[in-house]
Amino acid sequence: MKIHSGKSVNPMIAIGQVFVLEEKDAAAKKIKTESPEKELERLESAKMQAAQQLDVLYKKTAEDVGDEEAQIFEIHAMMLEDDDYNDTITEIITKEKVNAEYAVAVACEQFRDMLIATGDSYMQSREADIRDISDRLINCLTGRNLSDIVLPENSVICAPDLTPTQTMELDKSKICGFVTAYGSENSHAAILARTMNVPSLIGVGEEFLCDIENGNTVIVDGFSGRLIISPDEEETKKARQLIEEKEKETVRLRELIGKEDVTKSGKKISVFANIGTPQDLPKVLENDASGIGLFRSEFLYLGKDSFPTEEEQFLAYKQVFETMGNKKVIVRTLDIGADKKADYFNLDTEENPALGMRAIRLCLTRPEIFVTQLRAIYRASVYGNAAIMFPMITSLFEIKNALQYCDEAKRQLKEEGTPYNENVECGIMVETPAAAIISDVLAPEVDFFSIGTNDLTQYTLACDRQNPKLDEFSVSGHEAVLRLIETTIKNAHSHGKWAGICGELAGDLNIVERFVKMGVDELSVSPSRVLKLRQKIRQIQ
Amino acid sequence: MKQFEYVIQDELGVHARPAGLLVRKAKEFESETVITKGDKSANAKKLIALMGLAIKQGDRITVKISGEDEDKAAAEMEQYLLEIL
Numbered sequence: 277m278k279i280h281s282g283k284s285v286n287p288m289i290a291i292g293q294v295f296v297l298e299e300k301d302a303a304a305k306k307i308k309t310e311s312p313e314k315e316l317e318r319l320e321s322a323k324m325q326a327a328q329q330l331d332v333l334y335k336k337t338a339e340d341v342g343d344e345e346a347q348i349f350e351i352h353a354m355m356l357e358d359d360d361y362n363d364t365i366t367e368i369i370t371k372e373k374v375n376a377e378y379a380v381a382v383a384c385e386q387f388r389d390m391l392i393a394t395g396d397s398y399m400q401s402r403e404a405d406i407r408d409i410s411d412r413l414i415n416c417l418t419g420r421n422l423s424d425i426v427l428p429e430n431s432v433i434c435a436p437d438l439t440p441t442q443t444m445e446l447d448k449s450k451i452c453g454f455v456t457a458y459g460s461e462n463s464h465a466a467i468l469a470r471t472m473n474v475p476s477l478i479g480v481g482e483e484f485l486c487d488i489e490n491g492n493t494v495i496v497d498g499f500s501g502r503l504i505i506s507p508d509e510e511e512t513k514k515a516r517q518l519i520e521e522k523e524k525e526t527v528r529l530r531e532l533i534g535k536e537d538v539t540k541s542g543k544k545i546s547v548f549a550n551i552g553t554p555q556d557l558p559k560v561l562e563n564d565a566s567g568i569g570l571f572r573s574e575f576l577y578l579g580k581d582s583f584p585t586e587e588e589q590f591l592a593y594k595q596v597f598e599t600m601g602n603k604k605v606i607v608r609t610l611d612i613g614a615d616k617k618a619d620y621f622n623l624d625t626e627e628n629p630a631l632g633m634r635a636i637r638l639c640l641t642r643p644e645i646f647v648t649q650l651r652a653i654y655r656a657s658v659y660g661n662a663a664i665m666f667p668m669i670t671s672l673f674e675i676k677n678a679l680q681y682c683d684e685a686k687r688q689l690k691e692e693g694t695p696y697n698e699n700v701e702c703g704i705m706v707e708t709p710a711a712a713i714i715s716d717v718l719a720p721e722v723d724f725f726s727i728g729t730n731d732l733t734q735y736t737l738a739c740d741r742q743n744p745k746l747d748e749f750s751v752s753g754h755e756a757v758l759r760l761i762e763t764t765i766k767n768a769h770s771h772g773k774w775a776g777i778c779g780e781l782a783g784d785l786n787i788v789e790r791f792v793k794m795g796v797d798e799l800s801v802s803p804s805r806v807l808k809l810r811q812k813i814r815q816i817q
Numbered sequence: 818m819k820q821f822e823y824v825i826q827d828e829l830g831v832h833a834r835p836a837g838l839l840v841r842k843a844k845e846f847e848s849e850t851v852i853t854k855g856d857k858s859a860n861a862k863k864l865i866a867l868m869g870l871a872i873k874q875g876d877r878i879t880v881k882i883s884g885e886d887e888d889k890a891a892a893e894m895e896q897y898l899l900e901i902l
Contacts, residue, residue, distance in 0.1 A: 347834055354837045358864045387865055396871035402833060406865070581828040619828075 278487050278505040282455065282480035284498040285466040289518050290452040290475050291507075292430040294492040296485065297442060304377035304414055315369045319376040322416035323362075327353055329412065333445070352409050361387060377417050384410035408439045427451065432494050434485065448472060453496035455503050457482045477503055529807035532814075533564040539792060539816045547810050548604070548800035550778055554595045559803035567604040567661075569726065569800020570778040571596060573649065577612055582620050583645065589652035597660025606663040606726065606800075607653055608705065609678075610645065611635040630740065635668035640677050650685035657697035665703045665726055670710040675721045678702075705778075707731035712760035719771035725764055726800070729779030733757050752780070753787050762794045769795060776800060785812050792816050818883040819891035824875065827902045831872035835901050840864045842897050848884025850894060861894075 309315055330353045338346035355361065361383060368379035388403040427450035435442070437458045454469050459478040469476030475498030487505055488494070495504040495515045504511050537547045548569030549560045560568065576584040576592060597605055613634020617623050626632040639646035653664055666678045682702060689696045706712050707728030715725065734741045736757050739750035761777065768775035776798030781787060783801035788809065791799065801809055825831065831839070843850045843861035850861035854876055859866040861880075872878060880898075882891045 351833045351837055354840065354864050358866075359860075360863045360866050390865070390869050394869055394871040396873075398830075398832065399868055399871045402868060405833070 277508045277511065280480050280484040280487070280503045280505070281501050282477035282503065284501040285476045285478060286469050286474065286498050288473065288475040288498045289515055289522070290430075290432070290496050291512065291515055291519070292432040292452040292494060292496070293428055294434055294488045294490055294494055294505075295427055295431040296488065296490055297433055297435040297438070297446075304375070304381045304418075306378040307375040309373055309375055312370045312373050315374075315376045315379075316366060318417060319365065319369065319379075319413075322376065322413055323356060325416045326356055326409070326412045329416075330356070348405070352405060352412075355405060355409050356413075377414050380410050380413045380417070404439060411439075428491075432496055434488055436482065436485065453477075455480055455484065455494075455496060457485060477501060529811060532807050532810050535810065535814070537566055537810055537813055539813055541817055543792070545792060545796060545813050546776075546798040547806050547813065548606075548776070548778075548798055549803040549806055550800050551596075551803070554592055554599075556803060557596065557599050560806075561599070563803045563806040565603075565803060565806045567606075567798075568596065568600060569606055569776055569798055571605055571607045573607055573610055574612055574616060577610065577618055577621075578616065580618060580620070583648070586648050586652045586655075589649060590655050593653055593656035593662070594659045597656050597662055600660055602661055604661045604663055606665055606703070608665050608667055609636070609649055609653075610639055611667040612638060630734065630742075636666045636674055636678060637668065639666075639681075640674065643681060646678075646681050647685050647688075650682055651689060654682075654685055654689055654696040654700065655694055657700050658695050662697065663701040663703065663724070665705055665724075667705045667728070668707060668731075669704040669718070670708045672714070672717055672721065675704060675718060679721070705731075706764050707735070707779075709736050709760060712764045715764045715767040716770070719767050719773050722773065724773055725768045725775040726798075727761055727764055727775065727777045727779070729757065729761070729777060729781035732760060732779070733781075736760060753784060757781075758787075758790065761791070765794045765796055774798065783809055785809070788812050789816050818881060819887045820879065820881045821891065821895055822877055822879050823895070823898050823902075824877050825872055825902050826874065828874050830874050830876070831867065831870070831902065833868060836864055836867045838901055839897070840867060842894065843890075846882075846884065846886050846890035846893075848882050848887045848890045850890065851881045853879040853881070 330349045334346050334349040334353070337349060364383040364386060365376070365379045368374065368382055369376060384406055387406045391399050391403045391406065394400065425446070427447050429450055430452045431450050432453040432455060433446065433451055434455045435457070437456050438454070451472070451474060453474050454476040456478050457480055459466060466476055466478055475496040477496060477498070480503060484503060492505055493507065495507050495511060497504065497515065507515070536544070538544050546566045548567040549563065549565035550570040550572070551557070551560060551568055552572045553575040576589055593607060611634065612618065612621065613629055613632055623633060633641065650664070653662060656662065664682070666675065669675060679702060686696060686698070701723035703722045703724035703726060704711065704718065705728045706715060706725045708731070711718060712732065719725070730741065733739070733750065733752070733754065737750055737754055739746045741750070765775045774797040777791060777796055778800035782799040783805040785808065788799070792813070799809060827835065840862055851858050852861050852867065852870065854870045854872055857870055859870050861867060880894060882894065884890070
């Protein structure tokens with residue numbers, strides 16, 4: 277038994293057989309030929325075949341994974357048509373009178389070197405694409421084909437890294453895990469593993485490839501991040517148990533779909549889901565969440581080079597509201613700050629970003645950004661059951677000002693004759709000790725409270741969330757935090773408002789009972805935890 | 818011959834995808850289009866060569882177009898650059 281460790285991208289576990297995907301020996305053998313014309317013809321038909329494959333791959337990837345992932349194959353098709361690349365191959369064939377495979381391999385090296393010589397890290401990483409199209413051409417010439425590889429059942433694909441072609445062409449019904457020496461969380465293997473819902477370890481290091489052979493039995497443990505080669509009886513037994521438990525649990529939890537979120541004594545506690553983008557919707561539906569308790573809107577702003585337009589935002593909100601139908605969707609307005617920032621906001625660098633110009637503070641300082649977002653939400657509100665909440669509130673005046681901007685957005689829409697829902701609920705995130713302590717003062721102004729436990733813990737315990745060394749001190753479920761939560765819920769109820777909890781703590785099965793006793797009305801957790809929480813609530817008296 | 822300069826606005830520069838789009842556009846015309854950055858030049862109809870220039874945001878490029886349809890090509894290429902980069 278031998279163990280290697282890597283980073284897990286999916287908390288799953290599997291037992292399978294090693295299948296090593298070798299990097300192809302692109303240096304095809306040099307063979308002299310008397311008839312270069314014939315080689316040119318072979319090259320032409322190989323190119324046509326390769327172009328067809330790329331077209332198929334493009335469509336398949338666009339359907340299976342998404343347009344953005346698919347674009348790479350469009351680029352490959354264009355590279356394949358590149359004049360310089362083709363001229364070089366043709367020249368080698370005619371001048372040196374050699375076989376097409378060899379010519380492609382030589383041209384491949386030449387163009388890879390050129391991109392590497394740019395000294396630009398992005399262009400350097402494109403050398404993998406040159407290698408990918410050259411390998412494809414050589415495969416077409418020799419008649420070898422990746423999709424011809426016959427994988428045994430339960431294959432664990434092991435490789436230095438995976439090219440897009442490799443990940444898409446393999447027979448996925450036979451794969452139960454991936455292990456790569458390199459790769460990042462956004463590498464093709466990682467994305468595919470998440471979509472397929474199989475365990476995957478990345479960055480295991482080259483050495484592991486020396487310790488495995490095709491057919492070895494391995495355990496890919498996505499919980500502990502371990503690859504166990506030729507596991508002993510004990511490890512195998514443990515893994516089998518885990519797999520069995522997971523399966524049983526899945527079956528048990530699936531039975532809860534469609535069931536109500538009520539305790540044994542009949543108290544209703546809604547179990548909602550947190551989402552970051554509309555792409556999370558399938559998971560929400562699959563896990564039967566009763567609503568969306570936190571729809572983070574930052575995805576609209578991050579990774580861009582300019583502000584998202586009102587129309588762009590409108591379409592995203594509309595999609596989520598429409599999909600959820602009657603179920604409530606709570607949109608949290610922009611929570612960007614100095615740690616989560618986009619360049620075009622031109623934010624100053626701050627000593628203490630968690631205590632800085634973020635969230636509602638930024639919105640009230642830059643109302644043009646805020647009003648655009650509010651207009652988009654109100655416009656979309658006619659398509660479902662929308663609610664709005666403001667993050668990082670500490671004082672009453674912030675709520676009053678924020679609500680004025682809501683009125684301003686509605687007034688503009690009314691003037692323009694654009695439809696919107698007049699009765700969208702407006703609430704706040706209670707995530708600062710200040711807001712919790714004066715929740716009796718804030719409650720009359722809002723429709724609901726949603727307690728954000730991650731930030732509330734950070735600010736109450738004075739423990740920086742970003743500093744892993746503080747884990748020991750950042751006590752999850754600290755009594756101080758629980759008391760603030762209790763105060764907040766009590767004050768909401770005494771003003772006839774409802775209170776929910778979003779954030780990690782909401783899904784902590786050991787504390788849920790206490791939240792229920794406090795009288796919490798709603799708990800919002802990541803989609804994959806919805807059914808577990810529903811199960812727990814149904815067991816509580 | 819027609820000639821103009823352009824400063825790349827796109828945050829990511831001339832990445833693989835915009836490079837591909839530029840090549841496709843350049844191929845719509847008879848004229849030859851040469852893009853120069855610093856002391857290096859590439860034919861805009863050749864994808865890998867164009868990528869080899871590693872053009873970044875803020876880089877000033879010179880576009881030279883010569884051929885029968887150079888007037889039309891220059892106008893459209895300039896407009897296209899504005900749109901995508």
